[in-house]
């Protein structure tokens with residue numbers, strides 16, 4: 001039989017195939033060869049579900065056969081109600097959109113049930129005209145929509161903190177990132193209507209949850225691309241993601257994207273709220289804590305293979321994952337199957353959008369011997385995803401936030417995947 005890999009351009013060692021491998025037709029990667037008699041049984045026999053009409057119309061959910069794909073590791077902090085997080089099952093998804101039911105959640109004091117008729121967004125502080133908006137009045141403004149990621153600054157922190165690599169699924173380690181089409185009103189439009197006074201340089205946004213989450217944001221970001229999001233993937237926001245409205249700051253840390261948004265106060269400087277001083281700061285090894293690390297760093301993770309998604313023997317597999325950067329578009333994603341000695345470029349899916357997840361993939365002809373596989377993302381500004389070792393340079397021990405180092409997975413000869421530090 002003709003070898004599958006004939007004429008393939010090996011761009012890295014350890015079996016990573018040319019990124020155009022999947023684009024070449026007729027190579028036969030995983031399909032089973034059918035005998036004439038099998039065409040009869042597989043192609044013509046009627047399955048039970050073909051012998052009677054199916055169920056009727058109505059609400060749509062996932063197939064019962066895919067019911068394991070759900071928000072994962074739902075963790076509530078002891079002694080609290082609704083304070084914790086749930087994670088996106090990134091290892092079971094493809095493409096770049098996170099279905100709304102699978103968008104990760106992070107709540108500091110549970111999900112409020114907000115009556116949109118009673119809810120108001122108040123803009124006040126250093127403005128000429130304080131304004132109040134109902135959901136209905138906001139609907140009259142021209143909306144905009146963009147596909148963009150949202151990431152918690154605590155995402156992947158386990159890989160930073162744990163002295164020994166945690167043997168956890170990709171979603172447990174990196175599932176505090178999701179990507180939606182966010183729709184709403186540019187905040188600039190509303191602030192211009194209110195008339196920002198010359199001394200107005202920051203805003204402080206507060207939510208109407210019991211935690212009253214409040215974050216300060218520089219006015220330049222607000223005037224650049226911040227929106228009051230009312231829609232997510234085409235429908236009104238889900239309550240867990242901020243219904244009826246939230247602040248959305250493309251590419252910036254999730255915590256500053258205040259959900260259940262109630263007030264925007266224009267101020268002359270940062271307000272130093274509890275949420276931005278007790279948390280989300282980055283402690284350096286010289287003892288200084290850096291505040292306001294807003295844009296999320298360039299990052300990628302291979303979601304398949306990953307812990308729990310093992311290989312069933314040597315052969316050709318699709319390696320795939322997600323990459324993103326808070327500074328713009330992803331330029332390239334490089335893959336290594338030999339612990340970083342050689343790198344090959346991954347294929348990026350068609351949608352390479354600014355401050356969005358980008359899907360990458362490649363073919364890997366795994367020869368059945370132990371290997372270490374990793375991805376490294378580079379964004380359009382030239383930022384390169386750091387190694388774990390270089391991420392630590394200049395940082396204090398146990399600093400936790402904004403960890404964007406390379407994820408390495410090891411595969412043993414049995415095809416089992418584990419999390420390793422390199």
Ligand SMILES: Nc1nc2c(c(=O)[nH]1)N[C@H]1C(S)=C(S)[C@@H](COP(=O)(O)O)O[C@H]1N2
Pocket residue numbers: 103104105106107108109150151152153206207208209211212213240241242253254255256257258259260
């Ligand atoms: N009002 C309010 N806004 C909030 C939070 C919160 O607890 N209350 N959590 C923040 C944090 S830490 C993150 S990471 C994001 C999570 O958004 P999501 O739950 O829609 O994924 O919302 C932010 N906005």
Ligand SMILES: [Mo]
Pocket residue numbers: 106151152153154254255
């Ligand atoms: Mo967060």
